[in-house]
Amino acid sequence: MTAPVSPLLSSLAAYPFVRLEEAKREAAARGVELIDFGVGEPREPTPQLVRDALAAALGDTSRYPLAQGLPELRKAIADWAGRRFGVALDPETEIIPTLGSKEAIFGLAQAVLGGRRLVAVPDPGYPVYERGALFAGGEVVAVPLLEANGFLPDLDAFDAWDRLAVFWVNYPNNPTAAVAPLAFYERLAQLARRHGFLLASDEAYSELWFESPPPSALQLPELTNVLVFNTLSKRSSMTGYRSGFAAGDPQLIAALRAFRPTVGTAPQEFVQRASIAAWGDEAHVEQTRARYRRKREVVGGALERRGLRIAGSAATMYLWVAVPGSETSESFAARLLEHGVVVAPGAYLGAAGEGYVRFALVPSLEECERAAAILEEVS
Ligand SMILES: Cc1ncc(COP(=O)(O)O)c(C=O)c1O
Known part of the structure; x- marks a missing residue:
């Protein structure tokens, strides 16, 4: 008899992005030169001050990091939230550092599901909300994000409030950029x-x-029953460092403080020290925004000149582009791939994503300029 493996793992093997990878490999093997807007991983340089802070923090010995994180890091996060959102978070009771935000998003369901098991997730959306819920034995309800509703969930149409454990929202939104x-x-x-x-x-x-800084749920007058997750991955181009935080309701932060030592997902101390430098600096964030803004103008301009409609691009590094004519998101993406432009079909991000493709503005500006020239040619 073979050893047991979670049946959820085999259902995840059919993850649609695997199909995108295969299509990319086939096109590359046929000699198509690819410019990859498909996967949303930043490729911007990590700021020098962050790298210096990391190097300076490497010590002779290395101890287990505590789940609650360094007090200095919690204070740096509280100070940043104060400057950015005008809020006063208590670093002791309302903030906990996380190893990037993915693990914390995934793990949340384990820390909170019990009496109630239903988790609402946005569709289209980041798949980790759903996976975290399923691996914790939860049940998932997908809430569509429709253009007619500004890509916000229709709260009047939702009727399972009394069975609900968690309602996930993600704004600025991946993939719709709302x-x-x-x-x-x-x-x-x-x-x-x-x-x-x-x-x-x-x-x-x-x-x-790109226009005005978006609000945060941290700005709510009352944070009871509210948790916010943020990360340095996109803000400071630090995906590989793995550093983020959860903040909000002190009772929920206390639950995470109790849960997380078992999982062992506190960032390494040198990463925490580098993160203090990152949260304390805004100049590099402005430069990063300027780079994305430029790429957005180059690619967005080409799409518009081509007569394609950009349904969402208020923020994030994504352009959410309506598929022309009667094509599906997959066939339109396949057509762009033949010309070397890789995009994610909206349907891969959730059923309600059909009718759109997502451009992640992660290639270099020079690649974006080449892609813009190609897009203007594609019929
Ligand atoms: C919507 C959303 N949330 C969270 C994350 C997780 O980022 P990280 O784990 O790097 O903080 C991502 C990463 O792509 C994302 O798209």
Whole structure:
């Protein structure tokens, strides 16, 4: 008899992005030169001050990092949230550092599911909300993000509030690039308190904006039943460092403080020291925004001249582009791939993503310029 393996793992093997990887390999083997807007991983340089802080923090010995993180890091995060959102978070009770935000997003369901098992996740959306819920034995309900509703969930159409454990939101949004107003968080937080669920707000892209800085659920007058997740991955181009935080309701932060030592997912101390430098500096973030803004103009301009409609691009590093004519998102992406432009079909990100493709503006500016020239040619 073979050893048991979670049946969830075999269902994940069919992850649609595997198909995109195969299509890319085939095209490359046929000699097509690829410019990859498919996967949303930043390729910007990590700021020098962050690298220096990391190097300076490497010591002779190395101890287990504590789950609650260094007090200096919690204070640096609180100070940043104060400057950025005008809020006063208590570094002792309202903040916990995380190893990037992915593990914390995945692990949340394990720390909070119990009496209630239902988790609401956005569709289209980042797949980790759903996977975290499923591996914790939860049940998932997908909430569509429709253009007609500004890519916000229709709260009037949702009717499972009393069975709900967690409602995930993600603004600025991956993949639709939409931003949520503070009034939206306010209404959801009131629902969360009335019906006894947790509002989990993933704000990984809060610093990649182009017009005005988007609000945070941290700005709510009351944080009871609210948790916010943020990260240095996009803000400071530190994906490989793995550094983020969760902040909000002290009772929920206390639950994470109790849960997380068992999992052992505190960032290494030298990463925490580098993170203090990153949260304390805004100049590099402005430069990063300027680079994304330029790429957005180059690629977005070409798409518009080509007559394609950009359905969302208020913030994030994504362009959410409506598929022309009667094509599917997969066939349109396949057509662009033949010309070397790799994009993610919206349907791969959730059923409600059909009808759109996602451009992640991660290639270099020079590659974006080449892609723009190609896009203007594609018929
Ligand atoms: C919506 C969203 N949330 C969270 C993350 C996780 O980022 P990290 O684990 O690097 O903090 C990503 C990464 O792509 C993302 O797209």
